[in-house]
Amino acid sequence: MASGPSTYTPSNGFMRWLDARLPIVRFANDNLLSFPTPKNLNYAYTFGAILFYCLVIQIVTGIVLAMHFIPNSALAFGSVEYIMRDVNYGWLIRYIHMNGASFFFIAVYVHIFRGIYYGSYKAPREILWILGVIIFLLMCATGFLGYTLPWSQMSLWGANVITNLLGALLGQDFTQWLWGGYSVDNPTLQRFFSLHYLLPFVILGVSVLHVWALHHVGNNNPTGIEPKGPQDTVPLMPYYTTKYYFVIALFTIAFAAVVFYAPNLFGHVDHYVEGNPLKTPAHIAPEWYLAAFYAMLRAIDFNFILDSKVLGVLVMVGAIGILFLVPWLDTSKVRSARYRPVFWWCFWIFVADYAVLSWAGLQPAGVVLFQTGVGEDGNPVGFSITHLSQIGTIYYFGFFLLIMPLLGLFETPRPLPDSIATAVLAKKKGGAAAPAGAASAPETRV
Amino acid sequence: MRKIALAAAIALAASATAPAIAATAVEPPAQEWSFDGVFGTFDRNQLKRGFQVFREVCSACHSLKLVAFRNLKDPGGPEFTEAEAKAIAAGFQVPSLDDTGQPTTRDGILADHFPLVYPNDIAAHAANNGAAPPDLSLMAKARENGPDYIHAIMVGFHEAPEGFTVPEGAHYNEYMPGHVIAMAPPLKDGQVEYAEANVPRTVDQYGKDVAAFLMWAAEPKLEARHRLGMGVIIFLSLLSVLLFLSYRRVWRNIDH
Known part of the structure; x- marks a missing residue:
């Protein structure tokens, strides 16, 4: 299970006997201790x-x-x-x-x-x-x-x-x-x-x-x-x-x-x-942790080929389903956002977008946030929770379907360190010597 | 610049975790409660007064079915003596069966719960112009700002403003969502005679006392919770310091 050769040596005759029959101690050693x-x-x-x-x-x-x-x-x-x-x-x-x-x-x-x-x-x-x-x-x-x-x-x-x-x-x-x-x-x-x-x-x-x-x-x-x-x-x-x-x-x-x-x-x-x-x-209202998906469901208040209700459910299911495709949607060869200056921004906007969607999903759908006038029925009209959810939904899917594939083709990543050890040493010498961009990444506060 | 963006993202994420539900009613004015805050406890005398208001006024129409008479003597509640709790129980008639198996009633005992006021929901609706009085056991947790809300409803009865039509048999209440409430104003000044001389006999005071009592009814383990939490958090804080030090010690010779 663990990558690399096993480091376990049985310490006595019984452990050698057990290891030959059920290597459970070896398994625990390789996965929980020496991994x-x-x-x-x-x-x-x-x-x-x-x-x-x-x-x-x-x-x-x-x-x-x-x-x-x-x-x-x-x-x-x-x-x-x-x-x-x-x-x-x-x-x-x-x-x-x-x-x-x-x-x-x-x-x-x-x-x-x-x-x-x-x-x-x-x-x-x-x-x-x-x-x-x-x-x-x-x-x-x-x-x-x-x-x-x-x-x-x-x-x-x-x-x-x-x-x-x-x-x-x-x-x-x-x-x-x-x-x-x-x-x-x-x-x-x-x-x-x-x-x-x-x-x-x-x-x-x-x-x-x-x-x-x-x-x-x-x-x-x-x-x-x-x-x-x-x-x-x-x-x-x-x-x-x-x-x-x-x-x-x-x-x-x-x-x-x-x-x-x-x-x-x-x-x-x-x-x-x-x-x-x-x-x-x-x-x-759903629980807060499902509210973003609920917001995306309610964002679809229009018919487009399909009925709005069916389309809404498809969007909601798609919001989770798209996660399965992420490994192939992201075309960048560089893994870490530390070395991807544009992706860094897109990522944090995505986090904020998810937070906004979660908030919107907990509000009654019709609430008007910025009123522009009064409708025929006397109720306020303007920019509502539904509109906010629609913008949030567009960015959610845009992040996966546009930003991830395209950024890998157009973004110029920062230079990568040679190895983990050199990156650690560079950080140790002080922020100035660290690879550009690493200084303000959250992990450097540790 | 990136740090600002990061902080903004975290602040947004944090704000989304608190469910903010747009209120359709007037926000009830916040009161000071003895049970607020991490050291909060109930005021025994206030709970006893609140129980008196409930017993003499509310219990004519509202049930309290999740509370048992024995709870009245439990630690962390009004803490009536056992004899007092028994006497209160005996003042209620609870459903029972007689020696021939026919339905009857008997005096309540400590093991009984507060009995229903109406035998069933249909009877409750029929006796109250179609609006059954809700059970009050959980009322303090079943409304936003529960105790504030209960107090506000008690003091919120007044004449409807110009142009607002209150349906026949209903009443205007400033703090009820939609402002129309089926319940008639239940309290007036001087209605409940407290044993304590220095407590005002006002609707405002009655409202506070009964709201505190209903908070206890909804959350009878509040004091135990506050007390245990203090010990747990102090223990975990000390443990965290020790674990942090051992973590640092283990890593002291590793560049990372």
Whole structure:
């Protein structure tokens, strides 16, 4: 699994006997201890470890919650409140799980944006990247399913909106098959619970493949140059494991601050109103981590060949689907944005664009941001959330479909250092001697 | 220049994480609450007064089904004595079965939850001109700025402004989304007789007290949460320092 020859020597007769039959100690040694890792990885590269930590937290708290939760449309809401009030430390476990989803997505977004910044999807890491996109898709599905389980107003109507979207694309028969009936009801809740319990273990399985792919090709690094020898790498243990422990502790402080002092920060108040199929809430909002995709869906308020609803769903699905093609859309030979002056700007605008889309997805669609006049119905008209979302959607797709392919052909990259070791030495001598542009990159603050 | 762009991008990303929902109603005026902030705790006397307002006024129409009578004596709440909580429970009639299996009612005990006011939703609608009074157990978390909102609704009743038509049987309330509320003004000055002499008998005070009580009803573990969080964050901060030092020590001879 790990790249390079094994460094393991069994220390006694029993270990030699075991190694000949099941080389599990060798496997652990090569992958968790001696695994050669570029020595210039910055803090942005610690989020893989943080994500594994998040997954474990979600699985452990989720298993405990499932011992008390009742997946029944008449009882689910009450059982969540029973957990909050009567289960020992139930409030803590539930708030950790609920906010754990948000922190999981904070970490995964840093991880994905880091991958784009440093070109970590380029050969030979295409499969590694694609496995990551699959994990992200599974996370979105798991997050959405979990959102429906408390059977609050937001759960019920969120489930309605999303399943009807799939129905717009695949037909009413599909939606009814998904629901297990003619509306979002008890059978829907039961199957969503079942799947919500299943998918994290699928994520775990795909994560193993993701790490396998990573350890086969080795880490990318901020220079984007492959390690050329032992002078460029350090063993994972203890160098990166100690770093992981430190950042995981920092991450947990931020996590604890929300869990203990603002546990409903990321939530919507309608999550505390029991679901009522006869009463549509005034405003249905997704969780913040899916809001950008929701904004892109709502941005399509016009028909173009296809009906606006179908087109909107295609745009939303395409927004994730396009990530699978990224390794082949980016034509630049240079991996790291450190040495790509134009891509650097395009990347940070892309990050801002995603943030704006996420914000827009949480607002009611019709809200007018800059009023230019009054419509015939007396309502204000002008630049609305929908217009903002449309601009955001154009840049989102433009980044992948135009900027990535064209920039590789026209951009002049900065000179690359000879190796990781020379880049590190140049940085060590002072900012002035560093390769141009590196001084203001975020990693140099470390 | 690039640093400014970076900072702007991070600020934008941060602002997007706080769900900003455009309010359709007038923002309720922010009140000072004893339970705000990282050291916030409930004011026991205020919770007891709030319970009194709930018992004498709100509970005529509103249920509190997620709260049990035993909770009234739990630490972190109003902390009534066991005898007081038993007496409160005995003041409510809860559904039961008699010796022949026929439906009846009996006096509440500590293990019971606050009973429903109406036997079911249809009865609640029928008795209130079509607008069923909502259960109040989670009200303080089910509205933006919950406790501020509850207080604002209590004080927000007044004459409709010129040109605003209030439907028959409904009332004008400044802080209700859409300004039309089915509930009649529930409180007036001097209506609830507090045992404490120095607490004003005003709608404003009643509103604050009942909002605090409902915040406890919605989040009964708030004090335990605030207390545990302090220990967790202090522990993690010390741990982070130690882990940072060990990380630096491990790397001390490596250029990176």
